Amino acid sequence: MSKKKKGKKNSSNKVKKRIATLSQDLLNVLDKYKSKAFSVRRVCRELMIKDRKTKQKASDYLETMARQGMIKEVGPKLYKTNLTDATIEGVVDYVNPRFAYIICEGLDKDVYVKSADLKGALDKDTVQVAINQNQRHGSRPEGYVTEIVKRGREEFVGHIEISPRFAFVVSDNKKMHNDIFIPLENIGEAKHNDKVIAKVTQWPDGKRNKNPKGEIQRVLGKSGENETEIHAIMAEFGLPFEFPGAVEKEANKIPEKITEEERKKRRDFRDVTTFTIDPLDAKDFDDALSIQYLDNGNTEVGIHIADVTHYVRPETRLEEEAYERATSVYLVDRTIPMLPERLSNGLCSLRPKEEKLAFSAVFELNDNGKVMREWFGRTVIYSDRRFTYEEAQERIETGEGDFHQEIIKLNELALKLRAKRFANGSINFETTEVKFKLDEDGKPLGVIPKERKDAHKLVEDFMLLANKKVAEFVYHMRKGKPKDTFVYRVHDYPDPERLADFGRFAKRFGQNLDTDEDHVSESLNHLLSDVEGKPEQNLLETLAIRSMAKAKYTIEPMIHFGLAFNHYTHFTSPIRRYPDMMVHRLLDRYLKGGKSVDPEEFEGRCQHSSEREKVAADAERASIKYKQVEYMESMEDRDWTGIVSGVTEWGVFVEIQETKCEGMARLSSFTDDFYEFDEENYRIIGTRNKRIIALGDEVQVRVTGTDINRRTIDLEFIFEGEDDDERSVYERPKKRRTQQGPRKAKGSLDRKRHFKGKNKRK
Structure with a gap:
């Protein structure tokens, strides 16, 4: 053949x-x-x-x-x-242009999904995700989106860029990786580089149509200006700009005068020494302390809380608005109140030298801080003095000034209450917060760490006492019978795996954490006490908090792990928190012998309040980050000492110790070597020089750039003995995309090419 x-x-x-x-x-x-x-x-x-x-x-x-x-x-x-993978509902966390995680309740690990498999889903969208049984991404399951159940939002904040033929909005949200295409007929009054709110009118389908299409809803102002940027943050988190006219009108109609008939319904504390202790710039005073010495040697302490629910009645516009907002929001230069100013700063505020209505928790304590007797009910009070924290602290330290004896006595009792709480397992979290010194235009002149002294803790200890005792009182009210529906503030035990991860990290600093459920509180307190004043203090405190479960509102009478209380609620801030209003109404109802309320309705209200609380916290962090970036913008010529606060495959996060600002050095900025990411040990390692940069390391950095729109700070590392010329000697090999930082999202518009092409055709 x-x-x-x-x-x-x-x-x-x-x-x-x-x-x-x-x-x-x-x-x-x-x-x-x-x-x-x-x-x-x-x-x-x-x-x-x-x-x-x-x-x-x-x-x-x-x-x-x-x-x-x-x-x-x-x-x-x-x-x-015909085969289909099992699907589960979850929420998109679009962390990177290349991939997202789908957070699914009930799954131990988030589901990894490549951008190409998101089916056009964006950050915060609710989706059905199918889990691929044959593929995993490291320890995480891998999947693909089969259906978009609900869009997380339809309005986005960003700056508009306008070309001769079209425009697009670049979102401020770091997790929005696609620009929004805006036809010129839909830009309204917007001008190039204005900060705007864009509404999506056509969603991406994840195939050909990768960019949302939209129209301009509102022009916020010129990018970079304080008022514009703060309004942008408010819009980004869906915070209201003003109260509806009907709500203001309703508030203004409420009579100011307290009638004799109303006084007779209440316990009278007007002749008892009473004062408030608040920050210097506080405008609403929702709690006051009264003190009187009893003949038996004990001390009666009254914790008097603004009686908001006397003025805000169910089924009114005021009530609806308070529920919808659920909380006041504290941005760096303003407060977005839950209630109109006439109520928050006027009728309800426990201002000095004014008769006010309150809902009170009154305790008789012996000299050891033990509660001998308690009483809860509605009162009428008269505040003798408004103290700032600084003024109260001065009386504690010097033993001089008006009402110094009363404040010193309250502080002695507070110390006893605090010691008992910590002995029972309460965790002493003392994270460092910052405030800004701003000029008249809102520009930051300095970053000042907030200092908590005994005067702050004194007030906190009595508020904790009131919240705890109110929760216990309602829980034990009907002994041997079904419990009344009530609003509790709960904090579950930490997840053992996350706690173990934190323990392994703390070991790098010579700290040992006992993760056994019976000893973890005591061990955590010992660790937090030991790192106080050390460079790693803020990092370890922050990571310890992240390892904890999230506190929330619920009708389930579970424990509060962080405070070591069997039952706890929020009773003490109804001017700024809707759950406290619910607690006041329920407590009053049960004190009068009323029947229990619908549990499903109140669990829904609790869930809504928890969600709004998270939005408020995110907005507050965003406003702080904005001011930090603005402040660091003028500090680019300085070298800073920082602590490595995060390590990822595309960069190293560093918290600058002096200002508590966090920035990132991209791995692409490291010119001395090519660095490998060691995920298991939270570090990067140089392939040639074997230099290791790990979570918790103290490092030297320099600010190389800031982005107000995205609220980011770019850093570069300064290695010992290396000058500016030496820093760029080593040419990095062009090997791996993971070392180049996040790639441009496939759905992003190639603006230069788009502009050139359009202009040529023109």
């Missing part, structure tokens, strides 16, 4: 063998890529089928299998497997 005939025969045999297994091969390909539909050409390419005969057989087999129901024909000559 000739070589030519032999070659033909071998080729023919291969084709026959291929055809014999072809149907199973086709099924295997479709089963492997469950989320995708395949054309005949594409499935042949996947199987590397090149000869015409086998391609025709593949087409015939696919058609037959679809007719028999073995696979689906989802379009003309477009086929997909």
